[in-house]
Amino acid sequence: MKPETRNPQLPSNATAWEKNLRTLTMQAGQAAELGRWDQVEERYRLRGEHLRDHPMPPALATDLAVLDREVEARIANVRLVVQSQLNEVAKIRRNLQGVRSWQGLRETERPRMDQLA
Numbered sequence: 001m002k003p004e005t006r007n008p009q010l011p012s013n014a015t016a017w018e019k020n021l022r023t024l025t026m027q028a029g030q031a032a033e034l035g036r037w038d039q040v041e042e043r044y045r046l047r048g049e050h051l052r053d054h055p056m057p058p059a060l061a062t063d064l065a066v067l068d069r070e071v072e073a074r075i076a077n078v079r080l081v082v083q084s085q086l087n088e089v090a091k092i093r094r095n096l097q098g099v100r101s102w103q104g105l106r107e108t109e110r111p112r113m114d115q116l117a
Contacts, residue, residue, distance in 0.1 A: 018060050021047055025064055029071040035078055040071070 024047040031039035056064075 017050065017054065018057075021050055021060065021064060022067065024050070025067040025071065029067065029074050032071055032074040032078060035082075040075075 024043045028040045028043035028047075031037075031043065
């Protein structure tokens with residue numbers, strides 16, 4: 001593999017076990033960006049299984065902590081996006097309720113989504 005294409009977070013002298021731990025953590029970060037929380041949880045569960053019976057070298061612990069902070073930041077970013085979207089939906093809903101009240105409809109008179117389905 002060319003040096004410029006090698007993942008800088010996977011040292012060439014790392015063992016397969018260490019590379020697997022880093023890969024699982026990076027996959028958790030990618031899943032977090034996509035909002036696939038079940039996959040985030042699964043990657044961390046698998047990582048925990050791999051860590052259970054092995055001593056962790058300090059350098060690996062540091063690397064994983066850095067990756068964990070990156071995953072945490074991705075999760076925080078996704079939460080902000082979702083919260084922003086929820087706020088926008090709430091504004092639209094309030095506007096629609098205003099239109100309905102202007103038309104003389106009360107909130108209880110309109111069909112609910114579960115009634116339409």
